Amino acid sequence: MPSPREASPELQKALKESANSVNKTIEHLLPETDLPEAPLFDAMRYGVLNGGKRLRPFLVTQAAKLFNVDPICAKRVGAALEFVHCYSLIHDDLPAMDDADKRRGKPSLHRQYDEATAILAGDALLTLAFETLSSDETHPDPRVRIELIATLAKASGPHGMVGGQMLDLIGETETFDVGTISRLQRMKTGALMAFACEAGAILGKTDEPHRRALRNYAHDLGLAFQVTDDILDVESTPEALGKDTGKDADAGKSTFVSTMGKDGAKSRAEMLIAQAKRHLHLFGARADLLCQLADYVLERRI
Amino acid sequence: MPSPREASPELQKALKESANSVNKTIEHLLPETDLPEAPLFDAMRYGVLNGGKRLRPFLVTQAAKLFNVDPICAKRVGAALEFVHCYSLIHDDLPAMDDADKRRGKPSLHRQYDEATAILAGDALLTLAFETLSSDETHPDPRVRIELIATLAKASGPHGMVGGQMLDLIGETETFDVGTISRLQRMKTGALMAFACEAGAILGKTDEPHRRALRNYAHDLGLAFQVTDDILDVESTPEALGKDTGKDADAGKSTFVSTMGKDGAKSRAEMLIAQAKRHLHLFGARADLLCQLADYVLERRI
Numbered sequence: 279m280p281s282p283r284e285a286s287p288e289l290q291k292a293l294k295e296s297a298n299s300v301n302k303t304i305e306h307l308l309p310e311t312d313l314p315e316a317p318l319f320d321a322m323r324y325g326v327l328n329g330g331k332r333l334r335p336f337l338v339t340q341a342a343k344l345f346n347v348d349p350i351c352a353k354r355v356g357a358a359l360e361f362v363h364c365y366s367l368i369h370d371d372l373p374a375m376d377d378a379d380k381r382r383g384k385p386s387l388h389r390q391y392d393e394a395t396a397i398l399a400g401d402a403l404l405t406l407a408f409e410t411l412s413s414d415e416t417h418p419d420p421r422v423r424i425e426l427i428a429t430l431a432k433a434s435g436p437h438g439m440v441g442g443q444m445l446d447l448i449g450e451t452e453t454f455d456v457g458t459i460s461r462l463q464r465m466k467t468g469a470l471m472a473f474a475c476e477a478g479a480i481l482g483k484t485d486e487p488h489r490r491a492l493r494n495y496a497h498d499l500g501l502a503f504q505v506t507d508d509i510l511d512v513e514s515t516p517e518a519l520g521k522d523t524g525k526d527a528d529a530g531k532s533t534f535v536s537t538m539g540k541d542g543a544k545s546r547a548e549m550l551i552a553q554a555k556r557h558l559h560l561f562g563a564r565a566d567l568l569c570q571l572a573d574y575v576l577e578r579r580i
Numbered sequence: 581m582p583s584p585r586e587a588s589p590e591l592q593k594a595l596k597e598s599a600n601s602v603n604k605t606i607e608h609l610l611p612e613t614d615l616p617e618a619p620l621f622d623a624m625r626y627g628v629l630n631g632g633k634r635l636r637p638f639l640v641t642q643a644a645k646l647f648n649v650d651p652i653c654a655k656r657v658g659a660a661l662e663f664v665h666c667y668s669l670i671h672d673d674l675p676a677m678d679d680a681d682k683r684r685g686k687p688s689l690h691r692q693y694d695e696a697t698a699i700l701a702g703d704a705l706l707t708l709a710f711e712t713l714s715s716d717e718t719h720p721d722p723r724v725r726i727e728l729i730a731t732l733a734k735a736s737g738p739h740g741m742v743g744g745q746m747l748d749l750i751g752e753t754e755t756f757d758v759g760t761i762s763r764l765q766r767m768k769t770g771a772l773m774a775f776a777c778e779a780g781a782i783l784g785k786t787d788e789p790h791r792r793a794l795r796n797y798a799h800d801l802g803l804a805f806q807v808t809d810d811i812l813d814v815e816s817t818p819e820a821l822g823k824d825t826g827k828d829a830d831a832g833k834s835t836f837v838s839t840m841g842k843d844g845a846k847s848r849a850e851m852l853i854a855q856a857k858r859h860l861h862l863f864g865a866r867a868d869l870l871c872q873l874a875d876y877v878l879e880r881r882i
Contacts, residue, residue, distance in 0.1 A: 314760065318738055318746035369703060374695030393676035394749050397699065401671060402738040404703065408710045409733035412726050420722040424714050427729060431711035436620055436704040444620035447696050458616065465617075 285574040292567055296339055296356075297332040299349075303357040307410055317391070321399040322406075325387045326364045333571075334359045337474035340568050341492050344561055345482025351417050355426060355477045358410040362434050363470060365403035368396050370443065376525065383520035404434075417481060425480050433469040442466025446531065454532040460501065463534075468500030491560045495568065498554035503575050505547040508533040509540060510578075551576045591872040598641055598658075599634040601651075605659040609712055619693070623701035624708075627689045628666045635873075636661045639776035642870050643794050646863055647784020653719050657728060657779045660712040664736050665772060667705035670698050672745065678827065685822035706736075719783060727782050735771040744768025748833065756834040762803065765836075770802030793862045797870065800856035805877050807849040810835040811842060812880075853878045 285293065304326055311319045335356025342352035371378040371386040372393060378386050388396035410416060411426050432438055442465030445454075449462065475496035479489035508526065512535055516523050526533050534543040554572045558565040587595065606628055613621045637658025644654035673680040673688040674695060680688050690698035712718060713728050734740055744767030747756075751764065777798035781791035813825050814837055828835045836845040856874045860867040 313743075314750065314763075315738070315743045315746040317750065318743060322738065365703075369699055372696075372699060374699060394674075395746070397671055397674060397676060398742050398746055398749075400703070401667075401706065402742040404706055405733050405737035405742065408729060409737055412730035412733060420726045424722045424725055424729075427710060427726075428714035431707050431714060435707035435711055436617070436624065440700050440704040440707065441615075441617045441620060444617040444697070444700055447700075448616065448619065461616075 286570055289567060289570040289574060292340075293331070293333075293336055296336045297330075300332050300335040300339075300353050300356045300360065301327065303353045304360065307354075307357055308406070317395060318398055318402060321387060321391050321395045322403055324390060325368045325396075325399050325403065326360060328364075328382050328384065330360070330364070330382065332356070332360060334363055334470060334474040336571070337471065337496065337568075338477050340565075340571075341475045341478025342481050344478060344488075344492075344564055345484050347478065347481040350415075351481055352478065354410060354413075354416045355481065356474075358407040358416075359430070359470065359474055359477070361403040361407040361410070362430065362439075365400040365407075366434075366439060366443070366470075368400040368403070372396060375443075375447075376529075378522060378525070380516070380521050419483075422480060422483065426477060429476055429480065430473055433473040438465055438469035439467075442469070449531045450529050454537075456534070456537050459532055459534060459537060463501055463504040464497060467504045468497045471500030471503070472496040488560060491557045495554050495557040495572075498550045498557070499572055499575060502547045502550035502554065502572070505534045505543050505550065506575060506578060508535045509543055509547070511535070512540065547576055587876040588872055591869060591876060594642075594869055595633070595635075595638055598638045599632075602634050602637040602641075602655050602658045602662065603629065605655040606662065609656075609659055610708070619697060620700055620704060623689060623693050623697045624705055626692060627670045627698075627701050627705065628662060630666075630684050630686065632662070632666070632684065634658070634662060636665055636772060636776040638873070639773065639798065639870075640779050642867075642873075643777045643780025644783050646780060646790075646794075646866055647786050649780065649783040652717075653783055654780065656712060656715075656718045657783065658776075660709040660718075661732070661772065661776055661779070663705040663709040663712070664732065664741075667702040667709075668736075668741060668745070668772075670702040670705070674698060677745075677749075678831075680824060680827070682818070682823050721785075724782060724785065728779060731778055731782065732775055735775040740767055740771035741769075744771070751833045752831050756839075758836070758839050761834055761836060761839060765803055765806040766799060769806045770799045773802035773805070774798040790862060793859045797856050797859040797874075800852045800859070801874055801877060804849045804852035804856065804874070807836045807845050807852065808877060808880060810837045811845055811849070813837070814842065849878055 284290065308323055308326065338356040338359060339349060339352040367381060368387045370376050371381055372388055379389055380386060387399060408427060411423055411430065417423050442462050445462040446466060472493045475492035476489060479492050510519060511523050511526055514523055534546060538546060551572045555569050558568055586592065610625055610628065640658040640661060641651060641654040669683060670689045672678050673683055674690055681691055682688060689701060710729060713725055713732065719725050736742065744764050747764040748768060774795045777794035778791060781794050812821060813828055816825055818825050836848060840848060853874045857871050860870055
């Protein structure tokens with residue numbers, strides 16, 4: 279096996295700085311408490327402050343930077359988005375869903391606490407995301423905040439992420455073709471990635487061509503991310519990934535690998551990443567880190 | 581047992597008309613679909629279009645009427661609120677939570693479909709609520725929409741409804757005093773009721789005294805509603821209520837009845853309803869139906 283390719287030193291540094299920075303915003307938005315219902319807040323913090331890579335907040339801050347947006351605004355949107363991402367993982371890990379014992383090398387939330395707390399912590403994080411976006415600390419212009427909320431709700435609701443999760447469940451008993459798998463993944467993973475990049479454009483009040491370019495970049499990136507996830511699910515080990523592997527095959531789910539084979543999936547990921555980078559031409563050298571991130575998604579081993 | 585007291589003919593008519601009207605708005609916002617993920621939408625519709633009394637949308641429309649708000653706006657807010665209320669019931673009924681087999685005389689959502697679908701349908705309804713509020717069809721002024729979203733998020737999140745549900749869980753193993761039970765219920769039930777009434781004031785862009793009066797009315801009404809719920813849980817039958825009874829006692833939960841006795845609980849409910857009605861004096865005869873509703877909550881048998 280080749281040694282894991284790493285992100286470039288520049289990208290590594292930017293990812294780390296961005297993660298540290300958004301973690302501080304998350305700590306600020308979700309502080310510890312001694313209220314009687316503290317176990318809920320503890321569980322929410324456990325589900326969010328778990329060493330995640332913060333890829334989505336990185337996309338928000340990088341896209342926002344293209345339009346010289348105040349970094350404080352971008353970080354709050356990144357934190358809200360991470361609340362939604364983490365709630366979806368918590369609910370996805372539940373016994374009735376993927377029944378995952380581990381998440382990022384630690385017990386999944388319902389294993390650490392209990393199922394009821396996991397359901398409520400997920401619900402509370404989703405709600406907190408919208409509360410965060412509605413605050414004037416996120417952006418002074420209420421029209422910008424409304425557009426962020428409308429776009430996130432569409433991306434994460436029944437026509438976006440949750441709809442994709444439903445398709446994923448249906449895929450346990452039905453065999454999907456590549457078109458349906460692509461649609462599933464665009465909804466389940468791509469929609470939140472697309473929101474991350476679009477949020478930068480919304481915060482920057484930019485025009486439709488720039489916004490569309492970022493949305494298209496994110497959609498291709500998100501799909502490539504999922505293809506490489508499917509490849510890692512069959513190629514990697516639980517130790518390397520910090521979560522169970524081979525679960526999709528065990529559950530009888532159609533994946534890019536089961537449908538196209540490992541080589542077909544790898545070509546597809548390469549094609550998608552090339553396409554993703556082409557969408558960024560509009561921004562020239564200012565989008566270098568977003569281009570590097572696309573390469574990193576292709577080469578990642580975790 | 582005395583024969584069930586019914587709402588006055590005027591209130592009955594108004595409740596029925598309001599329920600029919602908000603049901604049409606819900607049908608419009610949540611239509612049937614033939615997408616591959618249709619089971620999600622079917623489950624959402626099953627969880628919402630279930631013959632509910634639509635008490636919360638009634639409060640929204642009645643409060644909005646005090647300020648001559650366009651009824652279309654009020655109905656959309658009422659529908660969004662009902663999405664939140666119904667999502668909370670769906671998740672509350674799950675085996676890991678209250679493990680309820682029935683809801684309004686029919687199988688609970690996870691019994692009709694399955695647990696995974698129930699989790700996702702709840703998640704999707706909560707998200708759809710915020711999507712609905714963010715649309716300019718709900719109100720032309722983005723500042724009004726943002727305030728609705730911020731207020732609903734606070735009322736339904738970890739400092740509101742979900743926090744109350746967490747306390748409810750903790751109450752299965754800890755004994756609460758009346759103060760903590762009141763706080764629990766203010767969060768679990770009262771917060772959404774308060775939002776219902778405040779939403780009318782937000783839509784009407786009214787001043788703080790009028791908004792506070794409605795919020796206080798709703799808090800007292802919500803608490804009285806919960807006290808009568810606890811009384812019905814020990815006095816009524818599953819056939820009359822359309823859901824299991826005696827579950828709180830079985831789960832060892834502290835309730836108003838277990839703490840104050842049945843007579844104490846009844847006096848408390850009467851005191852709260854008298855107080856609720858006093859908050860409405862500010863509005864004079866225009867708030868007659870809201871006063872009648874308060875009396876009805878006290879006398880209801882279902």
